[in-house]
Amino acid sequence: DAKTTQPTSMDCAEGRAANLPCNHSTISGNEYVYWYRQIHSQGPQYIIHGLKNNETNEMASLIITEDRKSSTLILPHATLRDTAVYYCIVRVGGGGSNYKLTFGKGTLLTVNP
Amino acid sequence: GAVVSQHPSWVICKSGTSVKIECRSLDFQATTMFWYRQFPKQSLMLMATSNEGSKATYEQGVEKDKFLINHASLTLSTLTVTSAHPEDSSFYICSARGGLSGEKLFFGSGTQLSVL
Numbered sequence: 001d002a003k004t005t006q007p008t009s010m011d012c013a014e015g016r017a018a019n020l021p022c023n024h025s026t027i028s029g030n031e032y033v034y035w036y037r038q039i040h041s042q043g044p045q046y047i048i049h050g051l052k053n054n055e056t057n058e059m060a061s062l063i064i065t066e067d068r069k070s071s072t073l074i075l076p077h078a079t080l081r082d083t084a085v086y087y088c089i090v091r092v093g094g095g096g097s098n099y100k101l102t103f104g105k106g107t108l109l110t111v112n113p
Numbered sequence: 114g115a116v117v118s119q120h121p122s123w124v125i126c127k128s129g130t131s132v133k134i135e136c137r138s139l140d141f142q143a144t145t146m147f148w149y150r151q152f153p154k155q156s157l158m159l160m161a162t163s164n165e166g167s168k169a170t171y172e173q174g175v176e177k178d179k180f181l182i183n184h185a186s187l188t189l190s191t192l193t194v195t196s197a198h199p200e201d202s203s204f205y206i207c208s209a210r211g212g213l214s215g216e217k218l219f220f221g222s223g224t225q226l227s228v229l
Contacts, residue, residue, distance in 0.1 A: 032216075043119070043206045043220030044157065087156075099145065099210060101218050103157040 004088045009108040012082075018075040020107050022088030025069040031091060033064060034101070035073045037084040044087065044103075047073065078111045085109075115141045117209050119221025126197055127229055134192045134224045136207030142187035143209035147218070148180070151204040163190045197228045 005023040012018040024033065034049040048055055048062045050071075055062040061074040075082055087106040091099075116139040126132050136146055144165050149157040161171045161182050169182035179201075181193040190209075194201055208220040 036218075038157075041204070041223070041225070043117075043208070043223045046217050046219065049216070099218075100159065100162065101147075101208075102159065103149075105156050 004090055004104055006086075006088050006104065006107045008105070009110065011110050011112060012075075012078045014080060014111055014113050015077055018078040018082065018109055018111070020073040020075075020086050020088075020109060021070065022073070023070045024088070024090045027068050027090050033062065033068075033071050034089045034091065035060070035062065036087045036089065036101075036103075037082075038087070038106070039081075039084045047086075078109075080111050080113065083109060083111045115139075115209070115217075115219045117143075117207065117219045117221045119207050119224055121224060122222060123225040123227070125227045125229065128198050129196055132194045132197055132226060134194075134205055134207070134226075136190045136192070136209070136221050138188045138209045138219075141209075143190075144187060145210045146184060146190040147208045148182060148190075148192050149206045149208065151206060151223075157206060160192075194226065197226070199228045202226055202228045 032049050032051050035047040036044040038044040048057055048060050050062045064071045085106040085108050087103050089101055118137045118139050120135045124132055146163045148160045150160050151157045159172050160175045161169045163169045163182045163184040165184045165187050171177045179195055184190040204223050204225050206223040208218045
């Protein structure tokens with residue numbers, strides 16, 4: 001699976017949008033971009049995933065550049081409870097038998113009051 | 114979303130004893146479950162992939178005789194840390210594939226193991 005690069009940490013004011021970038025310049029055509037987050041001492045939580053089109057759900061929006069070499073996760077109105085480590089992962093999509101998620105170091109997002 | 118239950122949340126044991134951690138998919142069938150380990154301030158490291166009814170596949174460097182994985186049903190996988198030592202102290206997290214086409218991974222809440 002392709003490697004990803006994320007900033008180590010970011011800060012965001014409560015109520016503002018949090019934009020978390022991820023670079024995946026070696027992504028292959030059949031690899032999806034997944035985002036998970038991990039609140040301290042808990043298991044990771046699925047946020048969103050996409051292939052090439054922008055995606056939106058109740059938690060966040062995912063913007064993928066046209067060349068697919070980078071993406072941005074957007075939390076539209078960050079709250080204190082969004083403070084967590086956010087992981088950007090790329091992998092071959094679907095439910096294939098080789099499914100595996102490899103976590104990098106992620107971005108620690110701190111939402112400040 | 115799908116729920117994965119992991120038990121216990123934390124466990125303290127003496128060196129040399131064995132500890133069993135359970136992972137259950139509560140509202141879906143999980144043919145594949147994964148076990149991760151996480152040391153403080155580090156990322157998750159995949160230990161093994163567990164397929165229902167077959168032997169687990171271990172990642173390089175993970176001792177299969179020390180970390181016994183059983184996936185006897187579509188809703189339950191167990192990880193047994195045998196003859197635990199202080200260096201095995203870690204946060205262990207299980208996960209299961211879910212979603213319409215198995216494209217999502219749902220995680221348990223983790224188990225903090227402390228070996229004295």
